[in-house]
Amino acid sequence: MTWVFDHLGLLGDLTVTHVYLSVLPVVIGLIIAIPLGWAASRWRPARAILLTVSGLLYTIPSLALIVILPALISTKTLDPVNVIITLTVYTIALLVRSIADALSSVPPTIVAAATAIGYRPLKRFVGVEFPLAIPVVVAGLRVAMVSNISLVSVGALIGIAGYGQLFTNGFQLQFVTEIVTGIVATLVLALIADLVLQLIGRLVTPWTRVGR
Amino acid sequence: MNLLTSWLFDPANWSGSTGVPARLVEHLWYTALALVIAVVIGFPLGAMVGHTKRGGFVLVGAANVLRALPTVGVLTLVVLLAGIGLIPPIAALTLLAIPPIMAGAYAGIGAVEPVVVDAARGVGMTEREILFQVEIPNAMPLIFGGVRSAALQVVATATIAAYVGLGGFGRYVFDGLALHDYPQMAGGAILVAVLAVLVELVLTGVQRLVVSPGLRPVRTSGGIQR
Amino acid sequence: MKRTVAGLVTVLVAALGLTACGGGGGGDPLAGGNSGSQSPSDTITVGSANFPESQLLAEIYAAALTKAGVKVSKKLNIGSRETYIPALKDGSIDLIPEYSGVLLQYFDKSATATSAEDVYTALGKALPSGLSVLDKSAAEDKDAIVVTKETADKYNAKSLSDLAPHCGDLILGSAPEFQKRPDGVPGLQKTYNCTFKDFKSLDADGPLTVAALTQGTIQAADMFTTDSTIEKNGWVVLEDPKFNFAAQNVLPLINTSKASDTVKKTLNAIATKLDTKTLTELNTKLGAPDKPDASKIATDWLASAGL
Known part of the structure; x- marks a missing residue:
C-alpha cells in the first residue's frame, strides 16, 4: 500500500493517458459506426459485407495490429495513435452490429407513422429511429468501453504508457504490488466508465422510464 | 502486399519445431485447454443461476468484472506467483473465456419460456430432468453463442502465451516484434485471424448438429407461439 | 419533456464533438497523440530498452539533463534494439543508453572490432547520418x-x-x-x-x-x-576467448540535431563517473526487495557522484 501512496503522481499520469487512449477510440468509433450501422440496417448486401468484415477485424490480435499499423499507414512506430486506431477498429467492429440490429428492431409501424407525419429520411433517422435505438447502442458502447480499457494495457508491450506499464515494469522487477495495483486500477476505471455510460444512457432516454 | 505475405508463403517457415504446423498444434492446445476449463467452471454456474433465477445480479456483476480484467496483468501476475510454464497463460485465457460462457448459459436458460418449464414440472419431471431435458436443449443457441464468442476471443488472445516464453502463433508476433521483422509479425497475425475464422466455421457446424431443428433462427415466424 | 430530451441530446453531441476535436489535435485524428508525436525542438525524449538496467541508465540521463536545464520527456521500456532504433530514426525518441559492441554490429553486420577502443572508433564510422554517440564510459555490460x-x-x-x-x-x-x-x-x-x-x-x-x-x-x-x-x-x-562478444561500453546514442553543447557536456560527465562496478551495484539496488524507483536510484547516484 505504501508503494501506491508514494506513487500517486505516477498513477495520476498513467490514469490520464489510459483514459485518453481508451475513451477517444470509443468516441471516434461511435461516430464512424453510426452511418455504417445505418447502411447495414437498410441494405442487405451492405449488411452482409459490413458484418463479415467487422467479424474478421475482431479476430486480429490487438498487439499485431498495433505493431503492423506503422507499416501500413506510415505512422511512427511508438506513436500512441497506433493504439487509438487499433481500438477504434475494434469499437467500430463491435458497434456496427449492435447499431444495425438496434435500427432493424425499430418497429416498421413507427417508421411509417413518422414518414406519414412528414419526417424526411435524415430527420426521421435523427429524431425517431436513432433515439429509439439508443438503449441497444449504449449496451454496445458499454461493452466496447470496458474491453478498450482492458486492451490499452497491451500497448505497454511496446512501451506505450497506461496502466500496462505497471505490468511490464512490475514483471521485469518481479514486483507483485505494482502489477496488482495496475489490475485494481483497471477494474476501478472500467467500473466508473461503465457507470458513467449507464447514466448518460438514462439521461438521453427519459421516455424509457415513463409510467414505470 | 509483399510485406504481409513474403514470410507466410516461404516454405522454410512451414516445417520443423518452429514451423507453422507445430505452432498451430501449440496454439490449438492452449485454446482447447482454456476453453474446456472455462466451460467446466462457467457453464454450471450460469446454468444454476439461470435455473434457480437466483443470484443473477451477482453473476452479471462477476462476469463484467472478469471482462474488465487486463489479460496482460493477469498473465504477468501469475508468472510471478506460480513461475513460468503453462499455468500463467492458461489461467489468463480461462478468465477471459468464463464470462461469455457463463453469461450465455445464464441468459439462455433464464430465457426459456416459463410456460414450457411449468409444463415440464406439471408432467412430473424432477428439477434435474427439467434442467437437462428441457432447459439446456432449449437454451442451446445462446449457450453455444457464448462458447463461440469465448472461443473466438481465446484463439485471438492465445498469442500472449508467447510473451511468457511459450509457443503458438504468438511466437511469430513476438519474435517478429523483437526482430522488427514485419513480414513474420504480419504472418503470425494473419495465421491467427485465419484460425479464428476456421474455428468459428467449425463451431457453427457443430452447433447445427447439437441444436434441435425446432430452435433454428426461423423461430420468429414459427416455433413456439406466444 | 421533449425540450429536455432535445437539450440533452444537443449537449451530448456537442460534448462528443468537442472531445473528438480536442483529442485529435487540430481536427485530424491521425495527427498524433499528446506524447507520441515528434517532440518540440527544445525537448529531448529519452528512451530505453525493455530491461531494467537500460531504464535506469535512461533515468540517469534524464535526471542529469533536467538538472542542467534541458527539457526532457521520457519514453521508457520500448523493446529491443530492432524496435527502438527505428523509433530513434523517425524522431519518436532522441536519446537512448546503448552498448558499443552490439550497437556496432547492428549497423555493421560484418564488424570485426573487439577491443573497447576499436569498437568505439568503428562505431563512429558505422552510424548512419543523423545519429551520433557521445563519450563512452568505462562501464561494460556484456x-x-x-x-x-x-x-x-x-x-x-x-x-x-x-x-x-x-x-x-x-x-x-x-x-x-x-x-x-x-x-x-x-x-x-x-x-x-x-x-x-x-x-x-x-x-x-x-x-x-x-x-x-x-x-x-x-x-x-x-x-x-x-x-x-x-x-x-x-x-x-563462460569465458569468451575468441571474442564472439565485442566490448560493450555504456554510451549515449543521440539524434545529432539534439546534441547541444550542454547536452554533450552533461552526458560526457556521466561517462567519466560510470564504471562496471558502479553499474553492477546500481543493478543490485534496483532488484532489492523494497523495489526502489529507478528514478530515485538515478538521482541518488548522481548526487553521490557529484553530478
Whole structure:
C-alpha cells in the first residue's frame, strides 16, 4: 500500500493517458459506426459485407495490429495513435452490429407513422429511429468501453504508457504490488466508465422510464 | 502486399519445431485447454443461476468484472506467483473465456419460456430432468453463442502465451516484434485471424448438429407461439 | 419533456464533438497523440530498452539533463534494439543508453572490432547520418553465455571453447532477437562451431530467462554480466576467448540535431563517473526487495557522484 501512496503522481499520469487512449477510440468509433450501422440496417448486401468484415477485424490480435499499423499507414512506430486506431477498429467492429440490429428492431409501424407525419429520411433517422435505438447502442458502447480499457494495457508491450506499464515494469522487477495495483486500477476505471455510460444512457432516454 | 505475405508463403517457415504446423498444434492446445476449463467452471454456474433465477445480479456483476480484467496483468501476475510454464497463460485465457460462457448459459436458460418449464414440472419431471431435458436443449443457441464468442476471443488472445516464453502463433508476433521483422509479425497475425475464422466455421457446424431443428433462427415466424 | 430530451441530446453531441476535436489535435485524428508525436525542438525524449538496467541508465540521463536545464520527456521500456532504433530514426525518441559492441554490429553486420577502443572508433564510422554517440564510459555490460554450476562441472567447461562440443545437447534461452543477432546464435555457430539443440525465445535477461535456467527448461542462457542474479545463483559465466562478444561500453546514442553543447557536456560527465562496478551495484539496488524507483536510484547516484 505504501508503494501506491508514494506513487500517486505516477498513477495520476498513467490514469490520464489510459483514459485518453481508451475513451477517444470509443468516441471516434461511435461516430464512424453510426452511418455504417445505418447502411447495414437498410441494405442487405451492405449488411452482409459490413458484418463479415467487422467479424474478421475482431479476430486480429490487438498487439499485431498495433505493431503492423506503422507499416501500413506510415505512422511512427511508438506513436500512441497506433493504439487509438487499433481500438477504434475494434469499437467500430463491435458497434456496427449492435447499431444495425438496434435500427432493424425499430418497429416498421413507427417508421411509417413518422414518414406519414412528414419526417424526411435524415430527420426521421435523427429524431425517431436513432433515439429509439439508443438503449441497444449504449449496451454496445458499454461493452466496447470496458474491453478498450482492458486492451490499452497491451500497448505497454511496446512501451506505450497506461496502466500496462505497471505490468511490464512490475514483471521485469518481479514486483507483485505494482502489477496488482495496475489490475485494481483497471477494474476501478472500467467500473466508473461503465457507470458513467449507464447514466448518460438514462439521461438521453427519459421516455424509457415513463409510467414505470 | 509483399510485406504481409513474403514470410507466410516461404516454405522454410512451414516445417520443423518452429514451423507453422507445430505452432498451430501449440496454439490449438492452449485454446482447447482454456476453453474446456472455462466451460467446466462457467457453464454450471450460469446454468444454476439461470435455473434457480437466483443470484443473477451477482453473476452479471462477476462476469463484467472478469471482462474488465487486463489479460496482460493477469498473465504477468501469475508468472510471478506460480513461475513460468503453462499455468500463467492458461489461467489468463480461462478468465477471459468464463464470462461469455457463463453469461450465455445464464441468459439462455433464464430465457426459456416459463410456460414450457411449468409444463415440464406439471408432467412430473424432477428439477434435474427439467434442467437437462428441457432447459439446456432449449437454451442451446445462446449457450453455444457464448462458447463461440469465448472461443473466438481465446484463439485471438492465445498469442500472449508467447510473451511468457511459450509457443503458438504468438511466437511469430513476438519474435517478429523483437526482430522488427514485419513480414513474420504480419504472418503470425494473419495465421491467427485465419484460425479464428476456421474455428468459428467449425463451431457453427457443430452447433447445427447439437441444436434441435425446432430452435433454428426461423423461430420468429414459427416455433413456439406466444 | 421533449425540450429536455432535445437539450440533452444537443449537449451530448456537442460534448462528443468537442472531445473528438480536442483529442485529435487540430481536427485530424491521425495527427498524433499528446506524447507520441515528434517532440518540440527544445525537448529531448529519452528512451530505453525493455530491461531494467537500460531504464535506469535512461533515468540517469534524464535526471542529469533536467538538472542542467534541458527539457526532457521520457519514453521508457520500448523493446529491443530492432524496435527502438527505428523509433530513434523517425524522431519518436532522441536519446537512448546503448552498448558499443552490439550497437556496432547492428549497423555493421560484418564488424570485426573487439577491443573497447576499436569498437568505439568503428562505431563512429558505422552510424548512419543523423545519429551520433557521445563519450563512452568505462562501464561494460556484456552479453555472456551462462550455465548452471552442474552443467559447467558436467562438461568441465570454463569457456565457450570447452562447451562447444556439447552445445548439441543443450537448449539455449534468450530474447527472440538473439536468434538473428550477429553475436547471437549465428555468431556462436561461426566463432565456436557451437550449435545448440534448440533455442527458446524468452526475454533479455529478465524473469523468464532466470526462471527457465533455474527450472532447467533451458541449460544455457544469454545474460548480462552486470546481472547480480548470476552470482546469487552460483551460475557460471563462460569465458569468451575468441571474442564472439565485442566490448560493450555504456554510451549515449543521440539524434545529432539534439546534441547541444550542454547536452554533450552533461552526458560526457556521466561517462567519466560510470564504471562496471558502479553499474553492477546500481543493478543490485534496483532488484532489492523494497523495489526502489529507478528514478530515485538515478538521482541518488548522481548526487553521490557529484553530478
